[in-house]
Amino acid sequence: MSGHHTLSVLVENKAGVLARVAQLFSRRGYNIYSLAVAPTDDDRFSRITIVVDVESSPLEQITKQLFKLINVVKISELAPDQAVERELMLLTVTASPDARSQVIELVQVFNGTIVDVGHDQLTVMLAGQPVKLDDFEDLMRAYGIVELQRTGRVALPRLERQAPRLRSVKGKAG
Amino acid sequence: MKLTGAQALIKSLEMEQVEVMFGLPGGAILPVYDPIIDSPIRHILVRHEQGAGHMAEGYAHVTGRPGVAMVTSGPAATNIVTPLCDAYMDSIPMVCITGQVPSTAIGSDAFQECDTTGITMSVTKHNWLITDAQDIPMIVRQAFHIATTGRPGPVLVDIPKDISNTMMDWYWPTDADVAAELPGYKPNTKGHPRMIREAARLILESHRPVIYAGGGILKARAAETLKELVELTGIHVVTTLMARGAFPDRHPLCLGMPGMHGNYSAVTAMQQSDLLIALGSRFDDRVTGKVGAFAPDAKIIHVDIDPAELGKVRRPDVPIVGDCRLVIEELVKVVRDLMASGTEAPDRTAWKSTISGWQERYPLTYEQSLDGDSLKPQFVLEQLRDSTPDDTIVVSGVGQHQMWTSQYWKFDHPYTWVNSGGLGTMGFAVPAAIGAKVGRPDKMVWAVDGDGCFQMTAQELVTASSERIPVKIAILNNAYLGMVRQWQEMFYEERYSEVYLSPDLPDYVKWAEAMGCVGFRVESPEEVLPTIEKANAIDDRPVVIDFRTDSREKVYPMVPAGSSNDDIVVDPSQGEGGR
Structure with missing residues (x-):
């Protein structure tokens, strides 16, 4: 994941906005690594969380070009250590009777949920940090992954840790 | 209601x-x-x-x-x-x-x-x-x-x-x-005061500054303000293809057009400058040549209303987002204050004499036609330039004729040059000239077009005739897709592939007449002036002149694509160019 950056893009909730964003990326030769879109609490706006492959182009140019889209209202770059990032995965894994208990054990270790059970397959839901999903995916590979779907990450800026009073004192001193 | x-x-x-x-x-x-x-x-x-x-x-x-x-x-x-x-x-x-x-x-x-x-x-x-x-x-x-x-x-x-x-x-x-x-649309027009002060400081420290004026000057209606800045600081100006007329060509500090077919002095002054003041220009590849070798010693002040242009091609030392006119106005004030408080620019006499040396050694040049020779396109342009009013609007298509027009015309007024710069759209001239004449019916409008370009959109002359829009079209008819021919001659060992068009198919005079225009044909140098004068006198319908020009003529100077601007090729009569 080095060379990837997360952009949180607040856009007007209007027809065709996602097409404009996606088209800008392809037109300018940037790569999208993952993309998640959903309305915000204010139904006039949606938030698009884009993970970009920055090796394809400087991040600054991507954000400037994005900001030129009329429907883009705000862009925040979320550096990994300054953001809370989560992703959801659905994964169907082969779990024949003799392996089933091992799989269930691993699901429990990762705080996953079994959402569907078949004759010799299980479907698991797992939400968490993207890297945790990567680990789980690696472990399941040994049993045979039948299908896998990840949502792409969503992110919000990390909150201030210091108490407000301490912060304001520091602000005055500094 | x-x-x-x-x-x-x-x-x-x-x-x-x-x-x-x-x-x-x-x-x-x-x-x-x-x-x-x-x-x-x-x-x-x-x-x-x-x-x-x-x-x-x-x-x-x-x-x-x-x-x-x-x-x-x-x-x-x-x-x-x-x-x-x-x-x-x-x-x-x-x-x-x-x-x-x-x-x-x-x-x-x-x-x-x-x-x-x-x-x-x-x-x-x-x-x-x-x-x-x-x-x-x-x-x-x-x-x-x-x-x-x-x-x-x-x-x-x-x-x-x-x-x-x-x-x-x-x-x-x-x-x-x-x-x-429009919650997401708030263009920033006022430049940052601290950046403007920093720009003024760099301007007054530089030894070899050049103003790199682009189309943004015209968009911002900043031509007058630019002139004020130039006259205050005494800095030379290059005007890009999109900015021709933004600063008068006849001004002693004007170096003309930079870039692939720019004037030697404009290209080389930029290359050797220690400060480029980019105003509404965007470091287009046709201006910079090989980006890594472009103006290697120059610090960059970049003013543009589009933040995405700053740092897109070349990282500026002083980026200023804002409207060119507002920013230059502020810049003039700050520079004037600094000068009033005793800050002096270094002595730039040597730089100025270096530039005038280049101007003397490498002016635009071509071999004049002798009687009986085929017509030189540059000669046609000089004649047209000298026999039309000073504020004539000139429109061009794309290719050799466009470069010659930009080079040989003297643009002394803003908004008198209309062409397709970025996209390079062949066929632009005829319809754009019609639109220009509709916008400024008080001015004479001449389109200079190539024969290839003309064939792409000529039917709009029917529109011009029926709407009584008296535009004038000079076709520099060299029977070729001339710019492509030039590249094939220079870079493909004269292997001419699909560039020949024929001088008389179509018959441009008959075609013009069929579209309700007056048509003339000019084949020799002595017919040029009288025919232009006849065309100038016609004001009730469009006129088309088919100038049969020398197909071997090439546009010089030229920086070959992908080369450094240091490797500029001048007209063969001027010997070796470059440093």
Whole structure:
């Protein structure tokens, strides 16, 4: 994941906005690594969380070009250590009777949920940090992954840790 | 007041003070053409939708007002994609209205349906598909606002036929209403004061400064302000292809055009400068040559209203986001204050004499035609330049003739040069000249066109004849796609592939006459001046002159594609160029 950056893009909730964003990326030769879109609490706006492959182009140019889209209202770059990032995965894994208990054990270790059970397959839901999903995916590979779907990450800026009073004192001193 | 969507659309255009629009009707836009009969807006009926787009661009170029084009759905919309892209590349304010199939039929592959907003997304600053007739005034206001503010550009409004026929309650939105509808659009026009002070400091410290003026100067109506800055600081100016006329060519500090076919002194002064002051220019590859080798010793001050231009190609030392006129005005004040308080620029005498040395050694040159020789295109241009009024508007297509016109014309007034710079659209000249003449009927308008270009859009001369728009066209007919021929001669060992066009097929004089124009043919140097004078005297219809020029003539100087600007090739008569 080095060379990837997360952009949180607040856009007007209007027809065709996602097409404009996606088209800008392809037109300018940037790569999208993952993309998640959903309305915000204010139904006039949606938030698009884009993970970009920055090796394809400087991040600054991507954000400037994005900001030129009329429907883009705000862009925040979320550096990994300054953001809370989560992703959801659905994964169907082969779990024949003799392996089933091992799989269930691993699901429990990762705080996953079994959402569907078949004759010799299980479907698991797992939400968490993207890297945790990567680990789980690696472990399941040994049993045979039948299908896998990840949502792409969503992110919000990390909150201030210091108490407000301490912060304001520091602000005055500094 | 109840109006149909179509009536509301035309009334909205009237409210935006549109005086003329260029277009061609068809099925999906039919309802909108009905209220045009009762509107004071002049409609000019084109022969091809591409013509409507370029006319709107030509009009916008010379007036500074947004050009308006209106066409129907499907093929009409796709035909106007080229002018939209052209206007997008050259930041021309333009509002394009397209008809669309009824909203109930959208997505069904209906007759003459195409995804117009999808297709034009990447060649417009913004576009809209109207889904409710009640939105029409608001969208039209937004369209004009977006097209003309910030970095100008084309916008498109797509209106389905059923929406045109739906009744709505008329209103006219206020500025505040428009701003509330555009939460993500706030162009920054005022430069940052600290950056402006930093720029002034660098200017007064530099030994070899050059002002690199681009099309943004013209868009910002900043020509006068630029002149003030130049005269205050005594710094030389280059004017890019998009900025010809932004600073007078006859001014002693003007170095002319930089770039691939720029003047030797303009190219080399930039290469060797220690400070480039880029004002509304964008470090286009045709200007920089090989980017890594461009002006290696120069610090960069970059002023542009589009933040994305700063650092796109070359990282500026002093980036300033803002409107060129406002920023230069502030810069002039700060420089003047610094000078008043005793800050002096270093002695730049040596630099100035180096530049005048280049100007003397490497002026633009070509071998004059002797009697009986074929005609030199540069000679034709000199004659045309010297026998037309000073403020003649000159329009060109794309190729050798464009470069020669930019090189040999003396542009002393802003908004007298109209051409397709960024996109390089062959066929631009004829329709753009018509649009320019409609915008400035008081001025003489000459298009200089190539024979290849002319054949792409010549039918618009029918429009010019029937609308009594007396443009004048000089075809530099060298029977070739000349610029491609030049590259094949220089870089493909004279292997000429698909570039020959023939000098007399078509017969340009007969063609001109068939289109209601006066046609002349000129084959020898002594006929040039008298024919131009005859053409100048005609003011009731378009004129076309077919100048038969030397096909072997090449554009010099030239920086070969991908080379450093240090490797500029001058006219062979001037020997080796370069450092």
